[in-house]
Amino acid sequence: MKTKKSHKGKVVTFGEVLMRLSPTENRKLQQASNLDFFFGGTEMNVAASLAYLGVEVQHVTNVSKDFVGESAIAALRKFGIDVSAVKKVDHPLGIYFLEVGSAMRSSQISYNRLHSSFANITAESVDWENILEDADYFHWAGISPAVSEGAYQTLKRGLEIAREKKITVTTDPAYRSNLWNYGRKSNDVLSELIDLSSVFIGGVNEINEILESDYAFDEEGFVVASKALITAHPSIKKIFDKVRTSVSSSWQKVYGRAWTGEKYLQSEELEVRDVVDRIGTGDAYAAGILYGLQFFDDQHVLNFANAACALKHTHVGDANLVSVEEVEEVVNGNVSGRIKR
Amino acid sequence: MKTKKSHKGKVVTFGEVLMRLSPTENRKLQQASNLDFFFGGTEMNVAASLAYLGVEVQHVTNVSKDFVGESAIAALRKFGIDVSAVKKVDHPLGIYFLEVGSAMRSSQISYNRLHSSFANITAESVDWENILEDADYFHWAGISPAVSEGAYQTLKRGLEIAREKKITVTTDPAYRSNLWNYGRKSNDVLSELIDLSSVFIGGVNEINEILESDYAFDEEGFVVASKALITAHPSIKKIFDKVRTSVSSSWQKVYGRAWTGEKYLQSEELEVRDVVDRIGTGDAYAAGILYGLQFFDDQHVLNFANAACALKHTHVGDANLVSVEEVEEVVNGNVSGRIKR
Amino acid sequence: MKTKKSHKGKVVTFGEVLMRLSPTENRKLQQASNLDFFFGGTEMNVAASLAYLGVEVQHVTNVSKDFVGESAIAALRKFGIDVSAVKKVDHPLGIYFLEVGSAMRSSQISYNRLHSSFANITAESVDWENILEDADYFHWAGISPAVSEGAYQTLKRGLEIAREKKITVTTDPAYRSNLWNYGRKSNDVLSELIDLSSVFIGGVNEINEILESDYAFDEEGFVVASKALITAHPSIKKIFDKVRTSVSSSWQKVYGRAWTGEKYLQSEELEVRDVVDRIGTGDAYAAGILYGLQFFDDQHVLNFANAACALKHTHVGDANLVSVEEVEEVVNGNVSGRIKR
Amino acid sequence: MKTKKSHKGKVVTFGEVLMRLSPTENRKLQQASNLDFFFGGTEMNVAASLAYLGVEVQHVTNVSKDFVGESAIAALRKFGIDVSAVKKVDHPLGIYFLEVGSAMRSSQISYNRLHSSFANITAESVDWENILEDADYFHWAGISPAVSEGAYQTLKRGLEIAREKKITVTTDPAYRSNLWNYGRKSNDVLSELIDLSSVFIGGVNEINEILESDYAFDEEGFVVASKALITAHPSIKKIFDKVRTSVSSSWQKVYGRAWTGEKYLQSEELEVRDVVDRIGTGDAYAAGILYGLQFFDDQHVLNFANAACALKHTHVGDANLVSVEEVEEVVNGNVSGRIKR
């Protein structure tokens, strides 16, 4: 591990906290009589992961003003996330149901989020000036501005203030075609927000979506696409991508690749043959990037993020509950899973 | 038991199907990691109960076009309810969370239903003519028209066609002050719909709400209120009320009383000291009335409905899974709970 | 406590081991997706209880030659019962399903035992001479000879050898009208077997069944009936009865009474308002009698058995897992349930 | 997909409904304290699968007249199976226990079915004329006539009436050597019943059993055996076989092959490395054949049935809860298990 600095800067994340409800034992919902639940959401997952890596992190969101919202807040507290900027409002918490697949059977997700407490957030309700006062990083994902006008405006306001404060902005512009129902075009919004960001955690798919381009997915395509993104959005300095091979629901391979603005980098591929939970693996990767950027050179950032991503597949729930030591062990090639006593 | 006739007529019910999610062992949601779930909803509970009593029953509603909605339909099929008029639409299924209290601690419910598949129902989407073709009874509750304009219009259309077809209409005008957010006044709507109904399953509270009156809750108050209701809404012929004493979350007493248009009747009080589940007990009572009206004289209707209501307290979930024989045993005073081998 | 002697004699019990399957949370079977299971059976319950009271006890039965039978044997071993006389045969283990009631709702039991491994037992397959070699007590219940000709013959042979060996024979002649399907009349069989027994653990109901009499259930009736039983079956020396008041499924009261051949005795009544499990409470009483007969005067035998019976209501499963100390505490009036640290 | 017609014909199935009881987490029964349960049975599994594929299907059987039988009926209703021809009788429902293996450890099954409600079925109790009135297909398996004389006679009577009504009869002649205890020779019975059938869902093993032959298991052997079967039983028009490679309890491969009467066909092999549940996979295949015969050419029938069979390995329980769309996706080569949102 090559350390660059020792201070761990405070990270602020913004996004919806959803309750996930899923049957165990690969049951279909109609075979179940009870459901496990977890609290997750792409940006909150990044926050939780960072908290476990020892980083100070604050999450900004709305939850419901009822015992469901209180449970969400308690879960965030348990993760070690600063919840002082979480507001309670009179709309229900967002929910998603998950049926977990296996082998060639896909997992299926059904959302109930379009009228949630988060979807009803307003820019005025968030005191960005105060929240971002002592922040070093601000992380957002493309799902939030896709949910509602309020979420979009709130995020935009945050990013503008982050720019003023010279906070590093990272983004996972995850595109979801089945959102974006509130009247704005995804390209317009994402382009605007990417211009307020400097680290892009995404790949050819996301770039093609934003640039309405058609780059290839191979190494060359990734490099060309990355350069085009930087040309179109010069605020972006670095691009970190994650390449997944889904052999089956239960068998996944991942490696990271990056365009640093100067050169192409790639991590080794890691293989998980016995996936415990596929959800949140991209968020674990993003958290690895965010952590790495503070301490490592770019190659190690990639290796660290990819190992974190692989390890997430072995934890149930949306969040990646791994320490820096556990991630570094996998970076160092120890993947034999020997018992630790 | 004094039987009046032997034919069991088909009943049609209309209302939302909600997924109920609750922790076990009296846990607060934030203490739980999994949740039991059941499908319920006041009118669906009546339908399920009637199906277990051996009555042919069809439920009219919207569910979500996803695996959650499919599970709701499967649950209704399991109860033995005709689901051929259930539609799947692109809105999520309504949900409620329940924390179960004990002793002086209240149970708490939090709803997520205002933008549900049912709230988005439209009068045009329901083929009432066909559905009510061979029906003998139509049952509705005051919650449905409180949810949305669509639900109100759909119900009104159904009641108008029921009147044309001379179908007996029963109503449980359950008033919920925290609904009625879509712009109409509850009195106006309920008054209109009660004019299309003939059996009123409610008491002084509900009458006071509808008539904007202030009758007392004692026997005399009930009789006077009932007469006033009939005067104001002459389509109503009979009124069946349920009087509950809530000693604590775990200890309840109930008895039934009625104004038959001619005289006051009252059942014995039944006591449940070890409540298993408080939800749906009013629906069990309504189902008892609906069943009884087909077979019994009014006194026995009351006794039967009250026994059904008491028995519901001993079953987990929203629906009352009891047979006619089990109810009659309690009517006959056998409340000792001896093991049956 | 008044101790008579200090040696604890070996007890032999004979009867079916059944697997009990029941949903939790008072669910009906059709609401459940999994079932708790226990191994029980009236005589085995007596054996298990005696083992926990520190008595050497051996159980004689047949189980299935498969992993179900192996599990039954493992369960008996866990109780501390000597299983060296348990045979494995090519017939399935007997099973019963239990739906647990509450308040006025009865528990329901459904059996699957008529073609079980125990029903197929034969007198030749049991080496009674060897088993009873060092026994001091032999306990049987009226259910066993009600199951099949083989069970009847096997039991009769055991009782005959017990008589030869001058072993004290106790019986709980529990009458079950829905058994006795194999061709013999219950009176004939029970009368014959009672003539081989000396302690009768039953009351007016059972005596009326055997003598085809009609004695009353009050104290006087009990005394007269007891005397009549002894007249008809002079091998019987003492009669221990248990009087239960079933207020509801969840609320039970019990007291013991006895005819010692010379006088009437009665214990105090104990009340269990929060029944955990009703099954096996009679067997806990019988085990208390069997234990008490070895150590106590008749009044203390009654008190001890009644306290054991009451305590069984607080344990889930068929067997009473209490120590002598725990029973004696209740005998001594400590029923406040203070935490023991 | 090459569709032949658009009408989905009604299918009638006949066979035992068993309750399956199994510990979770690969536990042995003696390590467990509770058991998951499902209702299954080879022909009922076919019925359930067809119902999920959108086919109208009615199941003919006996269940117990108790809450266990009621639960079985409720489960069938939940699957969407027509239960109007299910009778309740005074014999217990059949049961089987399952210990689930892993890797080189085999799963083990122990049955309790020889005196079940189904084993006690009688030909007179089934109104085949009425049941088969509007049926297009009748499906049976070799297990039913192996259980009891009554089951055999009932099935034979049904097949004779099916022939009269020119209903297509499909059979899965699954041979089970540990049944056939009631006095008839399996060859005699199966030969007789196959002469009343036209589609044979089985392979060299089953043909060898019926013809008392010794054909090889390779492609050539299968073709020769198929021809010999058709020669001996000219009512059989097509033969659909399933070839399984059991690498371990947790890793299975399957492909389908057929003799259409004119040519040999074969599907691609599908591999399931993470088996969730091995039970009922053959029934899923049979259901795929039955569905496919109504809509597809023979090659697509094979592909569809094989994909359905593979998908069954990913669902817990005996029944295959997949839609036509899910099966077709696998037929089209999408086996990567990507999350569907």
Next chain:
Amino acid sequence: MKTKKSHKGKVVTFGEVLMRLSPTENRKLQQASNLDFFFGGTEMNVAASLAYLGVEVQHVTNVSKDFVGESAIAALRKFGIDVSAVKKVDHPLGIYFLEVGSAMRSSQISYNRLHSSFANITAESVDWENILEDADYFHWAGISPAVSEGAYQTLKRGLEIAREKKITVTTDPAYRSNLWNYGRKSNDVLSELIDLSSVFIGGVNEINEILESDYAFDEEGFVVASKALITAHPSIKKIFDKVRTSVSSSWQKVYGRAWTGEKYLQSEELEVRDVVDRIGTGDAYAAGILYGLQFFDDQHVLNFANAACALKHTHVGDANLVSVEEVEEVVNGNVSGRIKR
């Protein structure tokens, strides 16, 4: 409610965090195959309760340097307790096992704490100066100095600094005879520490233990004993006692009484007939006192603490998860447990 002031002062608590492990369904440990777990400990329970009442609270303790200790810390964070003064050391976390009784059957507890991470705490390892810097209250219980010399010395040092800082010290001198094994006499130690405290949350039992006196338990005895305590330990200003009637394990009654230094006060008695969890009810009372002292007159302090105590009986786990509003409702006599929607 009569409020005295509006500022909620920070509370510091000191004591062991134990993992509680208990079977569900009133099972004995040997009947169970899994255990529910909670983190508790008398002072931590007070802290958790205060956090739910909205008070800033910090807990001082040692946990194990392993994933068990990390889980304990996460649990405290979830409660909302400040964990910045929790140290991780190379000794295991304390544990206790609990078998939950019912009716006349006592709950039983078995501890494993004598060599725990907390027992190994040292006065030097705690930075009391810093921790108590901004504290308004310091709460300790008699269990901590009973565990080990280190715990005693650490507590004493904290109390001395609290005195210097003029922090209000409250104590629950809970006496446990089966601790105090490390060489000191309980009277000596408790007397010394009480001299550093000003609010005594205990009654005649505790006073008799400390003063080696023999006062009666009635009202007069309590007043006399209280006066004697104040005479002997003049730092004590007020005494708050809790009087419990244990009808059975499942049925408890409690009321509070106090000697304010000037007069005797008493709350109404509250009755819990359906106890969910008996553990931590005294800690809930203490937390109620600590909360009340900041806001209420003494009578309301008593009422509030007693209502909090009663409500704890309805929550599973060691901590009392109630809000101020819920407690006040019970204070105001609303004990009917009506559902809140």
Next chain:
Amino acid sequence: MKTKKSHKGKVVTFGEVLMRLSPTENRKLQQASNLDFFFGGTEMNVAASLAYLGVEVQHVTNVSKDFVGESAIAALRKFGIDVSAVKKVDHPLGIYFLEVGSAMRSSQISYNRLHSSFANITAESVDWENILEDADYFHWAGISPAVSEGAYQTLKRGLEIAREKKITVTTDPAYRSNLWNYGRKSNDVLSELIDLSSVFIGGVNEINEILESDYAFDEEGFVVASKALITAHPSIKKIFDKVRTSVSSSWQKVYGRAWTGEKYLQSEELEVRDVVDRIGTGDAYAAGILYGLQFFDDQHVLNFANAACALKHTHVGDANLVSVEEVEEVVNGNVSGRIKR
């Protein structure tokens, strides 16, 4: 299988019984709310495995004098282990927590055993003369003398008496660097105890530890190390090693190898791609050796032990619940896991 003799000799084992507590579903402890538990411990696991193989086996240990210790004894009884030499003492039972990994994530174990009931055992408390009276084998592992002086002295005394009685002593000298805290050097103690043993179940690692040597791990290194061990400790006659390849937490390969004093032997390698439980696999191997030594030639001993070890990976819990028949099937190459009906 080549049988040498038919008598199964009694085996005595000595060592700690620990309660294992672990979350299910690969959860981290802090994600769980309940824990599965099992009783295990390396020597007890050998005993349990031998009992399931049909060998008479007695275990010598201390447990706690509370309901935890009683549960441990009941668990041993259930396994079929003779518990007559188990003592109850006033120290808590040893415990370990297990977080189960997957893929590259390691399982983690945290112990609480240094002040346990077993660590407090004394040589005087064990009646070795009587226990070993009719024993043929005595098995010990290197963990026991690493725990405490008392455990070391107790074991040494047992081994000395075993030598006097000419009992075959087998040892698994499992070295655990994080034990040995009580003051003795591991080499000294293990060397002394190995001189009292004749079968060494360990490999190059263990030999290097004992001889402070540095032999290579390949075949040649194993043979040279074995010879050196025998030279240094001539009481050792045979050495049985187990070679494991840990591909990941979920994928393990094992084979056995031996130095018989005369020649090198090796079994085939067995592969478990779907590990259910990794704990106790070495103990299953040791039990296979102990069983095999009584019946087989050395090559079959190796094959049998390795197959037993592989099968353990498919059972949850610490003990290997397999029969001789199941092991022999795997020895014979049947690893396809076909369902057994």
